[in-house]
Each structure stands twice: as structure tokens, then as C-alpha cells.
Amino acid sequence: MKKRNYINEVYEVTKCIPEGRITTYGTIAAFLGLGSARMVGWALNKSFSEDDVPAHRVVNRKGELSGRVHFPNPTMMQELLEAEGVKVENDKVVDFDRHYWHPEMSMEE
DNA sequence: AAGGTGACAGGGT
């Protein structure tokens, strides 16, 4: 099974997200120039089989834990975020803008 | 080979 380059890029960016920080699919897509945020979602879906990727730190533009159903346990994503200091309420991140992280903050090439 | 799906985003109503 061949890994697409862009998928590997998504993993790298996601791994660089600091604890207690979150970002969006669209942000990663734009940073990597993928053109569509859906690619990021697909890439992260495979991340469970590929490597230890903090996919719980990636949410959609509304700050909702849209990907929690893809975790081993639907509640795991929220638990992980709260354990890192990110408060989640009603499946949405509280103070989304405050925890927001941008790849350029740490990954400048 | 063609059609449908999906961890999204943006604009319009």
C-alpha cells in the first residue's frame, strides 16, 4: 500500500501541533496547498493505522469534534483535549480562537 | 469505468 506524499505532509503538520492547541482541516490544507480540506480528513482517517498522530487536535472550522466518531471511543477525542487543557462543551471547543494554532507558528521552513 | 462517499469550508437564505 503506497502512501501519498500529501498524506505524509498532513501527518507531519499534525504531529507539530503543541499540546493544548488545535487547528482546522482547512488551515492544514491551505498550508500544504492541497486545495481541499477533505483531503486532510481522509489523511487523518488513515493516521490511526500509520502512526501516532494527535488527530484529536484537529477540528473543523466551527471548532466541533467532527472526527470523534472515528476514534476507538467517541468520547476519547474530548477526553484527550480536556486532558491537555482544551475545554470542550457540547462537542465543541470552548475559546476556539484562543487555542487556535497555525502551522507557520512552529513549522517555518 | 462510473458513481457515491467523506474527520470540510464558504456563501446564501
Added chain:
DNA sequence: TACCCTGCCACCT
């Protein structure tokens, strides 16, 4: 402000 529809591109059946 919230909900609905459309556009996106790769993967799966």
C-alpha cells in the same frame, strides 16, 4: 445567528 446548498478532490465499491 442558524440551517441549507454547492464546490472540492481523492478513495472505495
